[in-house]
Amino acid sequence: GENVEQHPSTLSVQEGDSAVIKCTYSDSASNYFPWYKQELGKRPQLIIDIRSNVGEKKDQRIAVTLNKTAKHFSLHITETQPEDSAVYFCAAPISSNTGKLIFGQGTTLQVKP
Amino acid sequence: DTGVSQNPRHKITKRGQNVTFRCDPISEHNRLYWYRQTLGQGPEFLTYFQNEAQLEKSRLLSDRFSAERPKGSFSTLEIQRTEQGDSAMYLCASSFRSGRENIQYFGAGTRLSVL
Numbered sequence: 001g002e003n004v005e006q007h008p009s010t011l012s013v014q015e016g017d018s019a020v021i022k023c024t025y026s027d028s029a030s031n032y033f034p035w036y037k038q039e040l041g042k043r044p045q046l047i048i049d050i051r052s053n054v055g056e057k058k059d060q061r062i063a064v065t066l067n068k069t070a071k072h073f074s075l076h077i078t079e080t081q082p083e084d085s086a087v088y089f090c091a092a093p094i095s096s097n098t099g100k101l102i103f104g105q106g107t108t109l110q111v112k113p
Numbered sequence: 114d115t116g117v118s119q120n121p122r123h124k125i126t127k128r129g130q131n132v133t134f135r136c137d138p139i140s141e142h143n144r145l146y147w148y149r150q151t152l153g154q155g156p157e158f159l160t161y162f163q164n165e166a167q168l169e170k171s172r173l174l175s176d177r178f179s180a181e182r183p184k185g186s187f188s189t190l191e192i193q194r195t196e197q198g199d200s201a202m203y204l205c206a207s208s209f210r211s212g213r214e215n216i217q218y219f220g221a222g223t224r225l226s227v228l
Binding site: 042044046049089099100106 | 169
C-alpha cells in the first residue's frame with residue numbers, strides 16, 4: 001500500500017548535538033524525497049530534498065541521505081540550535097504520476113539550550 | 114509573489130453547515146494539491162489539479178467534498194453538511210512541473226472547527 005514510515009516520533013537533544021530522523025517508503029518507483037519543517041501554527045516549509053539519482057545532499061547544517069535499495073532516507077541536522085525545534089515531516093510520491101506526496105507521521109524535535 | 118495564499122485562516126461552523134475555502138497558488142504554477150492535516154499527523158492527500166482539470170481524488174474525499182479550479186488559477190474546496198470529523202487543517206500546495214522538478218510549496222492553511 002501507500003506508506004511512508006517515520007521514526008522517531010519525538011526527539012530531544014542538547015543544543016550543539018546532532019539529530020537524525022529516518023523514513024522508509026513502500027514504492028520502489030518513488031524518485032523524489034522532500035523534508036518539510038513545520039513550526040507550531042505555521043505552514044510546512046521545504047528545507048531540503050533529494051532525488052533518486054544521488055545518495056546524499058548537504059545544505060549547511062542539514063543533510064539527507066538516500067538508500068534506494070533499502071528504500072529508506074534520513075535527515076541529519078548537525079550543531080542543532082533552539083530554532084531547529086519544530087515538527088519535521090518526510091514525504092515521497094507513492095503510486096502516482098501526479099506528484100502527490102505521502103507524508104510520514106512527523107518527528108517533534110526539541111533542542112534544549 | 115508572496116507564495117501560496119489561503120483564506121480564511123480559521124473557520125468555525127456548526128455541524129450540518131456548508132463551508133468553502135479558497136487557495137491562490139503561486140502564479141504560473143500549473144499543479145495544485147489539497148491536503149488535510151489533523152493534530153499530530155502529517156498532511157494527507159485529498160485531491161490534485163493540473164491546470165483546471167481535477168486528475169486525482171483520494172478515497173478520503175467523500176461526496177460531501179468538492180473542489181474546483183476554474184481557469185486553472187485559484188481553487189476552492191467546499192464541504193457540505195459538515196461533520197465534527199471534518200475538523201482539521203486544510204492545506205493547499207502548488208508546484209510547477211518542469212522536467213524532473215515538482216517542488217510543492219504550501220499555504221498556511223485553513224483551520225476548520227466543526228461544533
